[in-house]
Amino acid sequence: MSVLRPQDQLPGLNAATILLVGKEDALLQRLADSMLREDCASSLKVHLAHSLPLPSDVNRPRIDLIVFVINLHSKYSLQNVEESLRHVDATFFLGKVGFLVTGAGRDSHCSVHRSTVLKLARAYRSPLLFCDLEVEGFRVSMAQRLVRMLQVCAGHVPGVSALSLLSLLRSSENPCLEDL
Amino acid sequence: MDSYDIPESTSSRLKDHFIGATPLQKRLESVRKLTSFVPPSPQRKIPQCSQLQEDVDPQKVAFLLHKQWTLYSLTPLYKFSYTNLKEYSKFLSAFIVAEKQKGLAVEVGEDLNIKVIFSTLLGMKGTQRDPDAFLVQILSKSHLPSENREGKVLWTGWFCCIFGDSLLETVSEDFTCLPLFLANGAETNTALIGTWFQKTFDCHFSPLAINAFNLSWMAAMWTACKMDHYVATTEFLWSVPCGPQSLDISYAIHSEDAKALWDSVHKAPGEVTQEEVDLFMDCLCSHFHRHFKIHLSATRLVRVSTSVASAHTNGKIKILCHKYLIGVLAYLTELAIFQIE
Numbered sequence: 389m390s391v392l393r394p395q396d397q398l399p400g401l402n403a404a405t406i407l408l409v410g411k412e413d414a415l416l417q418r419l420a421d422s423m424l425r426e427d428c429a430s431s432l433k434v435h436l437a438h439s440l441p442l443p444s445d446v447n448r449p450r451i452d453l454i455v456f457v458i459n460l461h462s463k464y465s466l467q468n469v470e471e472s473l474r475h476v477d478a479t480f481f482l483g484k485v486g487f488l489v490t491g492a493g494r495d496s497h498c499s500v501h502r503s504t505v506l507k508l509a510r511a512y513r514s515p516l517l518f519c520d521l522e523v524e525g526f527r528v529s530m531a532q533r534l535v536r537m538l539q540v541c542a543g544h545v546p547g548v549s550a551l552s553l554l555s556l557l558r559s560s561e562n563p564c565l566e567d568l
Numbered sequence: 569m570d571s572y573d574i575p576e577s578t579s580s581r582l583k584d585h586f587i588g589a590t591p592l593q594k595r596l597e598s599v600r601k602l603t604s605f606v607p608p609s610p611q612r613k614i615p616q617c618s619q620l621q622e623d624v625d626p627q628k629v630a631f632l633l634h635k636q637w638t639l640y641s642l643t644p645l646y647k648f649s650y651t652n653l654k655e656y657s658k659f660l661s662a663f664i665v666a667e668k669q670k671g672l673a674v675e676v677g678e679d680l681n682i683k684v685i686f687s688t689l690l691g692m693k694g695t696q697r698d699p700d701a702f703l704v705q706i707l708s709k710s711h712l713p714s715e716n717r718e719g720k721v722l723w724t725g726w727f728c729c730i731f732g733d734s735l736l737e738t739v740s741e742d743f744t745c746l747p748l749f750l751a752n753g754a755e756t757n758t759a760l761i762g763t764w765f766q767k768t769f770d771c772h773f774s775p776l777a778i779n780a781f782n783l784s785w786m787a788a789m790w791t792a793c794k795m796d797h798y799v800a801t802t803e804f805l806w807s808v809p810c811g812p813q814s815l816d817i818s819y820a821i822h823s824e825d826a827k828a829l830w831d832s833v834h835k836a837p838g839e840v841t842q843e844e845v846d847l848f849m850d851c852l853c854s855h856f857h858r859h860f861k862i863h864l865s866a867t868r869l870v871r872v873s874t875s876v877a878s879a880h881t882n883g884k885i886k887i888l889c890h891k892y893l894i895g896v897l898a899y900l901t902e903l904a905i906f907q908i909e
Contacts, residue, residue, distance in 0.1 A: 411866070461780075461809075464866035496881065497868055499780035 390444045393477040394484055397450040404542035405433040405449045406534065409440060409472055410457030411465045415490060415521040419457075422531035430544045432535065440472035452542040453484050453550075455534065457521075458505055460491040460498045466505070473512065483550030484541050485514045488530070490521040515557045629692070632726075633890060637750035638758070639776040639883040641904035642727065644735070644743035645769040650700060653686040656768075660684045663764050664706070664757075681709040682722065694731035694898055699744050701728035706757060723753030725761055730898040735905045747904040748897065749773060750885075776883045776904055780869040783879060786899065788845040790876040791823075791830045793892050798823035798875040800888065804852070805871035806864055817867065819856060823875050 406423070408416050413436075420434040433449060442448070454476065459465040469487075476485065487509045492502060509516035519530040541550040661684040685705045692701035706723040727746035729735075735745050751758045762773045778786075791802060802823045808815040833847045834840075853864040870881045877887045877896045887896055 461868060462866045464863045467865060496777040496779050499784070499865075499868065501781050 390441050391477050404430040404538050406453045406538045407435045407451045409437050426535045440475035453538045455486045457488045460500045463499045483554035487516045493520045636886050640749040640773045641776045641907040642749045643771045644745045645771050648744040657684045657686045683707045698729045723757040725751040730901045748901045783869050783872045784849050787872040788848050790874040791826045800875050802826040803873040806867040807870045808867045
């Protein structure tokens with residue numbers, strides 16, 4: 389059982405790799421396409437996976453950011469993400485993991501309550517992003533946001549590290565006393 | 569997003585924060601509270617027989633059972649008075665007749681002799697604070713005087729509020745809060761009644777849809793109800809989102825087996841927690857997966873049917889058991905209040 393560790397490999401020159409984990413094939417594919425269309429100084433690589441652990445026989449570059457995609461319409465996607473989280477090393481959660489939730493707009497189709505994913509993100513101290521991935525405009529702006537986050541996590545933005553980005557993102561919500 | 573980081577063990581609502589606040593402040597606080605919590609709080613009571621139910625005559629409410637009701641949520645009514653019910657009946661009859669005559673074609677034989685009756689339903693409330701429920705019926709007047717005067721009921725609708733404390737606190741004196749509206753009968757009549765109420769009392773109706781999350785709560789709560797004998801099997805309907813046509817999966821189990829499963833999952837007496845509901849549904853889904861290799865958790869629950877009541881995601885319910893009527897309505901009132909806010 390391989391566990392993903394952030395510093396397992398040396399970074400590639402000017403390369404930034406993001407791993408999208410989720411059961412929603414079509415949505416992940418579209419999000420990946422939107423990200424690759426973004427203008428970016430670094431060379432972007434987007435990896436898609438249904439779940440972790442990843443097969444160990446494949447030669448892959450160092451992963452800079454993992455985004456877990458949860459669809460509120462399907463409890464299965466939440467269970468899948470919870471299972472996959474076990475295969476990520478604790479040091480990844482210092483800014484290099486994010487949760488992306490889709491489907492919150494259509495409340496009548498929701499099987500998972502928003503507070504469940506809120507609690508999950510809070511438990512893992514990672515940023516939680518909401519986006520309706522089916523809508524083109526929202527998907528493009530979320531792709532832009534993820535590309536910027538990825539650049540920070542890969543160390544391509546001078547002066548900002550993944551950890552400082554994490555604390556910046558968190559202070560925009562009301563800080564919980566237990567986090568301090 | 570919210571500053572209330574409530575530990576799991578707290579089950580009470582945050583009433584003690586709002587002493588001395590104005591209605592507007594209370595409303596803002598309650599909206600923030602509801603958007604941050606699971607709308608049923610993590611623990612919730614199994615519908616018990618309420619003490620007020622003793623006032624309800626089983627025969628009087630028998631007509632509410634075994635009928636399919638379409639649910640709407642209703643904002644508070646402005647300057648509604650229970651003493652003016654006769655006048656409301658007259659105005660509403662006149663309005664309906666006028667609207668029907670406005671139509672382009674009047675069908676031959678269509679009975680325009682209709683009568684509208686407003687009446688209060690005693691005992692349909694959770695606490696003393698809840699406003700009285702009232703009933704609106706459209707009856708067709710019989711042409712022949714020798715037949716019984718009452719005529720055929722064409723349409724029934726009733727307004728109620730069961731345990732609506734969270735809404736009652738935040739609303740001023742002139743408003744009557746009856747957030748749950750149930751209608752049975754032709755859709756055109758529902759629309760007419762709705763228009764009249766909206767014009768007269770400055771309120772707003774909106775259809776109450778029930779999402780899969782709330783349906784699974786209802787399934788768990790109704791399975792938990794103790795019944796002497798079960799009149800129907802427990803049935804779930806799941807909709808699989810795929811391709812041009814959606815598939816439906818129907819899953820039926822004996823009610824006794826469902827109750828046995830619930831009893832093995834359930835720990836604390838008198839309360840239902842989110843974990844127990846999740847575990848109950850997961851057991852059913854994993855049993856299905858073992859036999860058919862289909863993950864029901866990836867599909868959408870659209871209908872739950874038990875011996876107590878049945879509910880569909882588009883807001884249609886049918887209540888089968890007189891004993892737990894108040895309990896079912898209490899949960900639906902909560903959903904309606906959540907939708908209004």
